[in-house]
Amino acid sequence: MSQNPSSPMGKKEKKQEGFVDVGYSIPETYGDDRIVILPRDPYWIFAYWELTEGKKQEIKSKYGNDIFENAQIVLRIHDVTGVSNFNGVNSIGFKDNSVSLNAQNWYIRVDFSGRSWCVELGLKTKDGKFILLLRSNIISLPADRVSDITDEQWMLLMGDYDRLMKLSGVDKIGVGSLEMAKLLAKRWEMLSVISSGAFSGSSSFRKPLGKERKFWLIADAELIIYGATEPTASLTVSGKPIKLNPDGTFSLRFAFPDGFQEHAIQAVSEDGVDERHITITAERKTK
Amino acid sequence: MEQGHLCLVLHAHLPFIRHPEYDDFLEEDWFFEAATETYIPLLDMYERLISEGVDFRITMSLTPTLCAMFSDELLMGRYKRHLEKLIDLSEKEVFRTQNQHQFHKTALMYERKLKKCRQIVEKHHGNLINGFRKIQDEGKLEIITCCATHGFLPLKIHRNAVRAQIKTAVDDYKDKFHRKPKGIWLAECAYNPGDDYVLKEQKLRYFFVDTHGILYGSPRPRYGVFAPVYCPSGVAAFARDMESAHQVWSAEIGYPGDYKYREFYRDLGYDLDYNYVKPYLHSDGVRRNIGLKYFKITGKVGLSEKQPYDPDEARDIAASHAGNFLFNREKQVEFLHSFLKRKPVIVSMYDAELFGHWWYEGPEFIEFLFRKMYYDQKTITPITPSEYLQMYPENQVIQPSMSSWGDKGYNEVWLNGANDWIYRHLHKASERMIEIAVENPSAHGLKKRALNQAARELLLAQSSDWAFIMTTGTMVAYACKRTKNHIYQFTKLYEQVKSNQIDEGFLRDLERRNNIFPNIDYKVYI
Numbered sequence: 001m002s003q004n005p006s007s008p009m010g011k012k013e014k015k016q017e018g019f020v021d022v023g024y025s026i027p028e029t030y031g032d033d034r035i036v037i038l039p040r041d042p043y044w045i046f047a048y049w050e051l052t053e054g055k056k057q058e059i060k061s062k063y064g065n066d067i068f069e070n071a072q073i074v075l076r077i078h079d080v081t082g083v084s085n086f087n088g089v090n091s092i093g094f095k096d097n098s099v100s101l102n103a104q105n106w107y108i109r110v111d112f113s114g115r116s117w118c119v120e121l122g123l124k125t126k127d128g129k130f131i132l133l134l135r136s137n138i139i140s141l142p143a144d145r146v147s148d149i150t151d152e153q154w155m156l157l158m159g160d161y162d163r164l165m166k167l168s169g170v171d172k173i174g175v176g177s178l179e180m181a182k183l184l185a186k187r188w189e190m191l192s193v194i195s196s197g198a199f200s201g202s203s204s205f206r207k208p209l210g211k212e213r214k215f216w217l218i219a220d221a222e223l224i225i226y227g228a229t230e231p232t233a234s235l236t237v238s239g240k241p242i243k244l245n246p247d248g249t250f251s252l253r254f255a256f257p258d259g260f261q262e263h264a265i266q267a268v269s270e271d272g273v274d275e276r277h278i279t280i281t282a283e284r285k286t287k
Numbered sequence: 288m289e290q291g292h293l294c295l296v297l298h299a300h301l302p303f304i305r306h307p308e309y310d311d312f313l314e315e316d317w318f319f320e321a322a323t324e325t326y327i328p329l330l331d332m333y334e335r336l337i338s339e340g341v342d343f344r345i346t347m348s349l350t351p352t353l354c355a356m357f358s359d360e361l362l363m364g365r366y367k368r369h370l371e372k373l374i375d376l377s378e379k380e381v382f383r384t385q386n387q388h389q390f391h392k393t394a395l396m397y398e399r400k401l402k403k404c405r406q407i408v409e410k411h412h413g414n415l416i417n418g419f420r421k422i423q424d425e426g427k428l429e430i431i432t433c434c435a436t437h438g439f440l441p442l443k444i445h446r447n448a449v450r451a452q453i454k455t456a457v458d459d460y461k462d463k464f465h466r467k468p469k470g471i472w473l474a475e476c477a478y479n480p481g482d483d484y485v486l487k488e489q490k491l492r493y494f495f496v497d498t499h500g501i502l503y504g505s506p507r508p509r510y511g512v513f514a515p516v517y518c519p520s521g522v523a524a525f526a527r528d529m530e531s532a533h534q535v536w537s538a539e540i541g542y543p544g545d546y547k548y549r550e551f552y553r554d555l556g557y558d559l560d561y562n563y564v565k566p567y568l569h570s571d572g573v574r575r576n577i578g579l580k581y582f583k584i585t586g587k588v589g590l591s592e593k594q595p596y597d598p599d600e601a602r603d604i605a606a607s608h609a610g611n612f613l614f615n616r617e618k619q620v621e622f623l624h625s626f627l628k629r630k631p632v633i634v635s636m637y638d639a640e641l642f643g644h645w646w647y648e649g650p651e652f653i654e655f656l657f658r659k660m661y662y663d664q665k666t667i668t669p670i671t672p673s674e675y676l677q678m679y680p681e682n683q684v685i686q687p688s689m690s691s692w693g694d695k696g697y698n699e700v701w702l703n704g705a706n707d708w709i710y711r712h713l714h715k716a717s718e719r720m721i722e723i724a725v726e727n728p729s730a731h732g733l734k735k736r737a738l739n740q741a742a743r744e745l746l747l748a749q750s751s752d753w754a755f756i757m758t759t760g761t762m763v764a765y766a767c768k769r770t771k772n773h774i775y776q777f778t779k780l781y782e783q784v785k786s787n788q789i790d791e792g793f794l795r796d797l798e799r800r801n802n803i804f805p806n807i808d809y810k811v812y813i
Binding site (some may be wrong): 023024025026027030032036038039040041042044046048050105137140141142143144145146147149150151153160161163164165167168169170 | 441442444479480498499501502503504505506507509510511512513526528529530532533619622623626627683684685688689690695696697698699702703707708710711712714715767768769770771772774775776778
């Protein structure tokens with residue numbers, strides 16, 4: 001098990017101090033050359049790896065004994081959405097994150113939700129060459145929003161759809177469980193405080209040592225306006241013509257800084273006879 | 288004719304905690320407390336509703352770990368011992384409070400309820416499975432299974448490890464309930480696209496996801512969360528209704544915070560003379576909660592300012608909350624019915640332990656809810672998922688989104704800086720389990736026992752509870768110890784199988800302690 005501090009998501013305190021008997025010791029390494037990635041949420045991947053001395057030697061004998069000092073160690077994060085037989089060079093795109101080889105694990109933020117990813121651990125030489133050390137499994141992260149895809153057979157009018165989403169609690173996602181988690185945490189805290197004496201030989205519960213916390217928060221907002229009209233109609237949003245998708249749907253994404261925004265949406269039928277207007281206003285206040 | 292349905296789902300789960308190596312083990316109390324306050328009161332309530340002819344439907348996941356504890360002689364024996372002590376204390380309390388009008392009624396309530404618990408345990412021959420099975424056989428309760436040890440599926444990388452969690456659970460269910468499970472509760476409602484194919488292999492017809500599992504599914508869900516959808520595999524997914532969840536969960540507006548309900552944190556274990564309570568504490572003699580509580584929440588006041596609890600008053604509040612809950616569901620159903628042109632199903636799902644253990648009056652709330660639903664209105668009827676699917680076999684096909692019902696809706700509670708170290712070990716152990724299973728496709732005798740025990744140790748290490756406890760930041764030592772011990776024990780067995788040098792004494796000791804899944808078959812990993 002690695003106790004090294006790693007990525008910005010941070011490890012906490014050394015786990016074993018302050019506790020009595022946390023069980024048998026288990027291997028720190030398994031002698032494998034391996035990187036594994038796991039999905040944390042739509043924007044975060046967790047990676048852990050192990051690189052054996054044998055593999056390092058192999059690389060050194062091929063690229064020079066000082067290759068690990070001279071080259072940059074990176075995690076190369078490939079977007080492999082829709083790519084079959086990913087071979088290291090046929091991804092949609094990639095970005096590199098510098099890491100320390102000894103960290104043995106890392107949290108990686110990706111820029112888009114709803115994509116598939118593969119991560120390579122490698123060495124980036126000064127002349128830009130990439131030497132592959134390890135390649136991970138492939139995972140798909142969730143989209144974290146309502147799908148753009150509608151189902152002909154089960155279509156619903158857009159206004160009704162929004163109403164249904166609200167009824168379904170689209171604005172409350174994740175809320176209920178957080179409160180329950182807090183309640184449970186409070187209860188465990190209570191149990192722990194009152195169980196501070198030695199107990200049952202094997203399980204002695206102490207309060208954990210004061211933690212060095214690296215707590216952080218990022219929050220931002222964007223505004224997405226979407227809808228549908230006759231596929232043949234012409235649509236403008238705040239006077240600007242918008243190209244409709246073949247099925248008549250549209251979706252626009254706006255930066256959403258603090259303040260007030262108004263978006264007037266106008267659809268005009270092909271023959272210019274019918275017109276429909278919807279105006280959406282939104283206000284953001286960040287405190 | 289009703290316009291819609293309520294599908295009430297209670298997820299009953301505790302991790303497998305059983306320590307025959309100690310005479311007295313604190314964490315076993317989790318099971319005893321939940322039995323006294325949640326599982327037995329629920330069972331008692333079902334039996335009462337049936338005897339009084341109230342038609343109701345409820346769905347419960349009784350996890351394989353919980354079922355193992357329900358049917359374990361050692362633990363149930365210890366539970367009876369625990370219960371006898373509490374009954375003894377409650378009798379003393381009735382005597383002690385005879386001139387204290389404000390507490391006496393509550394003391395009598397405890398005596399009555401605790402004796403009822405004993406009676407129910409005896410009636411079912413010390414095995415609560417017998418009680419729940421009977422309610423299921425009456426058609427009122429649909430018992431579903433869960434991942435064998437509450438393993439968190441989206442963080443597994445081996446398909447065979449996912450299959451072992453599912454198939455072991457399904458086989459265990461058949462042993463205990465004498466039929467096949469119709470549905471499953473995925474631990475933490477954690478779903479990863481594709482896992483439904485493993486459910487399909489085991490002929491499971493449905494599972495549950497959190498709201499966004501379906502709302503963020505693709506294509507868009509035509510009925511929101513008010514109808515199940517079919518995954519590409521054909522297995523149905525039901526999603527949680529947020530409105531009814533919120534009414535119960537919410538710290539601010541939730542029912543359980545009513546000032547007249549019983550206060551959880553003010554407990555007799557701290558209030559009374561040490562020598563008086565000492566016989567009812569653990570052998571270490573440290574003051575702890577013992578479950579007899581005489582005060583109500585009262586308001587936002589300190590524990591010393593709490594007012595005496597009045598069971599009758601609290602019961603009236605539970606009745607009015609049930610009325611309010613039902614009224615809201617009726618309105619919800621009426622509106623949805625007119626809007627969707629189909630009878631909606633409102634899926635209200637909760638941790639079972641909320642009812643009784645956390646919210647002491649919770650079981651009464653449910654009882655009032657079913658009585659009122661049966662006697663007082665015709666808009667909404669209770670239903671089980673399999674009944675709803677029978678009524679509406681045609682549903683939209685949607686690929687649900689990866690999701691869980693944990694904080695923030697995905698996997699972070701089980702994958703963060705406090706617990707991420709476990710996964711390299713869990714994955715390695717899964718890989719090794721598959722390896723030795725494949726190498727020994729028809730083991731027998733000692734080797735077969737070692738392979739089966741290795742599978743048990745791996746499954747126990749995979750319980751999502753350990754990662755959860757590490758995240759909450761307290762009781763961490765126990766969770767770390769359990770994870771490491773099971774990995775260690777697994778690794779030993781792996782090495783012994785590989786070298787063909789099985790230490791029978793070591794094996795026998797593990798079989799005795801971690802005796803879950805008596806009929807496990809390691810070949811599930813092939």
